Amino acid sequence: MEQGVFQIGPIRPPSEANSLLLRVTENCPWNKCKFCMLYKKNDFHTRSVADVKKDIDVMAEYRDRILAHEHNGEYDMEAIQQEYLLLPSDEAKICYQMVFTWMTEGDKQAIFLQDANTMVLRPDWLIEIVSYVRERLPEIQRITSYGRANTLARISPEDFKNLRAAGLDRIHSGYESGSDQVLTMISKGATQEDEIIGGKKVKEAGIELSIYFMPGVGGKSLSNENAMETAKVINEVNPDFVRLRTFVLRTGSLMEELRDSGMYKEQRDIEKLLEIRKMLAHIDPKKAHGKIASDHIINLLQEVTGYMDQDLPWMLEYIDSFFALPELEQKKYQLARRMGFPLDWKYLYRLQPSDQSRIEEMSKNIVDDKEWEALLHRFTDRYI
Ligand code: SF4
Incomplete structure (x- = not known):
C-alpha cells in the first residue's frame, strides 16, 4: 500500500456528506438493480481486515498531525500547508485534505463504511473493523454502513447484537419499494419478506435503520402497488428514517430496456408526488414513529419531512395545498x-x-x- 494513503470509495448517502469515509469493501456485490449505474463497470472485492486497519491508522496519524498544529482552538494554517506540501504523493495529499476537511468542516463524530453493501462482509471481520475504528478514532460517536435487505435478512440476530456492541450505530438500506412486483421488475434481488425480516432484526439489535423509498420506480401500472406495499413495510418495520428518492429514468440505465419493451411506463413528475401522498396516507402513526426525510434535490417538495407519529397530517396538507394551486x-x-x-x-x-x-x-x-x-x-x- 502506498505510504500515507487510504482508499476512498465513490459514494455515501447524502446524510453522511460530512462523515469520514472508510472503504471496507469495493463496489457492489449485487450490481444488478436496473435503475443503478454506479458500479456497473467494476467488480466487487472485499478488502482484508489488515488493509482496512492500515487505512484507519493513516487517518488517525493525519488526525494527530493536524491536531499538533492546533493552538487555543486555532489551526496554524501555514504549518498545515507546509506539512501538506511535503506529503509523498498527490494521493496522500487528497487523503490528508479529506481528514482536515472532516476535522474542520465535517462531522468529527461520524464515519461511514463504504461501499454499496458492507454488511455482506463476514460479521467477525466487520466487528474487528468497527472495534478498531472505536479504538483508534475514539472521537467517533456514529458508525454507519449500507446494507441490502437480502443481506440483512440473512444475518443472525446474534451477529447484529455483536455488531451493535462493537459500535455499529446505523444501517442505510435501499429498499426502494415494498412491493414484490416492483422489486422483481427492477431486479433488486430482495423481497418484501427480506425487508421486513432484515429490518426487524436490525431494529431489535438496537441499530438504527434508515431506508430509502423510490416513488415512481414502479411506473404507471405499479404506482398504487408501490405506495401501498411500501407503507405496509414501513408499518411493519418502524424504521428510524424513511428517505425519499423520487425515481427518474436515467439515460443509459437498464430501465430504458424495460421502457422500450413496453413493460415500464414512467409516470409524470407530478404523479410521483401523488404516489408519495398515497404512501404517506397509508402509514399508521401508531406503528411507525421515525422520520420521513426528503434529503435529496430530486424530490419535488423537499419540505415534506417530519416524524410519522406527529407530522403526517401536516405533510399531507402541505402536498394538498400544492395540488390546490392553479395548473400554471x-x-x-x-x-x-x-x-x-x-x-x-x-x-x-x-x-x-x-x-x-x-x-x-x-x-x-x-x-x-x-x-x-x-x-x-x-x-x-x-x-x-
Ligand atoms: S444494491 Fe445498490 S449499489 Fe448495488 S446495484 Fe443495487 S442500487 Fe446499485
Missing part, C-alpha cells in the same frame, strides 16, 4: 425546482425577475404533456 403555478414551481432552485413553492416570487419571466414563459408556452415531461427530464437527468 404548479408548472412554474415544477420547472423552477427541476432547474435547481431550492425553494418552497410559496417563495417563487423571491427568484430574480429574469428567472421568473423565463420560467413563466416556458411554463405557458409548453402545453404538450410529452414535451413538458421531456423538458423536466432533461434537467433531472443532469443532477442524479
Whole structure:
C-alpha cells in the first residue's frame, strides 16, 4: 500500500456528506438493480481486515498531525500547508485534505463504511473493523454502513447484537419499494419478506435503520402497488428514517430496456408526488414513529419531512395545498425546482425577475404533456 494513503470509495448517502469515509469493501456485490449505474463497470472485492486497519491508522496519524498544529482552538494554517506540501504523493495529499476537511468542516463524530453493501462482509471481520475504528478514532460517536435487505435478512440476530456492541450505530438500506412486483421488475434481488425480516432484526439489535423509498420506480401500472406495499413495510418495520428518492429514468440505465419493451411506463413528475401522498396516507402513526426525510434535490417538495407519529397530517396538507394551486403555478414551481432552485413553492416570487419571466414563459408556452415531461427530464437527468 502506498505510504500515507487510504482508499476512498465513490459514494455515501447524502446524510453522511460530512462523515469520514472508510472503504471496507469495493463496489457492489449485487450490481444488478436496473435503475443503478454506479458500479456497473467494476467488480466487487472485499478488502482484508489488515488493509482496512492500515487505512484507519493513516487517518488517525493525519488526525494527530493536524491536531499538533492546533493552538487555543486555532489551526496554524501555514504549518498545515507546509506539512501538506511535503506529503509523498498527490494521493496522500487528497487523503490528508479529506481528514482536515472532516476535522474542520465535517462531522468529527461520524464515519461511514463504504461501499454499496458492507454488511455482506463476514460479521467477525466487520466487528474487528468497527472495534478498531472505536479504538483508534475514539472521537467517533456514529458508525454507519449500507446494507441490502437480502443481506440483512440473512444475518443472525446474534451477529447484529455483536455488531451493535462493537459500535455499529446505523444501517442505510435501499429498499426502494415494498412491493414484490416492483422489486422483481427492477431486479433488486430482495423481497418484501427480506425487508421486513432484515429490518426487524436490525431494529431489535438496537441499530438504527434508515431506508430509502423510490416513488415512481414502479411506473404507471405499479404506482398504487408501490405506495401501498411500501407503507405496509414501513408499518411493519418502524424504521428510524424513511428517505425519499423520487425515481427518474436515467439515460443509459437498464430501465430504458424495460421502457422500450413496453413493460415500464414512467409516470409524470407530478404523479410521483401523488404516489408519495398515497404512501404517506397509508402509514399508521401508531406503528411507525421515525422520520420521513426528503434529503435529496430530486424530490419535488423537499419540505415534506417530519416524524410519522406527529407530522403526517401536516405533510399531507402541505402536498394538498400544492395540488390546490392553479395548473400554471404548479408548472412554474415544477420547472423552477427541476432547474435547481431550492425553494418552497410559496417563495417563487423571491427568484430574480429574469428567472421568473423565463420560467413563466416556458411554463405557458409548453402545453404538450410529452414535451413538458421531456423538458423536466432533461434537467433531472443532469443532477442524479
Ligand atoms: S444494491 Fe445498490 S449499489 Fe448495488 S446495484 Fe443495487 S442500487 Fe446499485
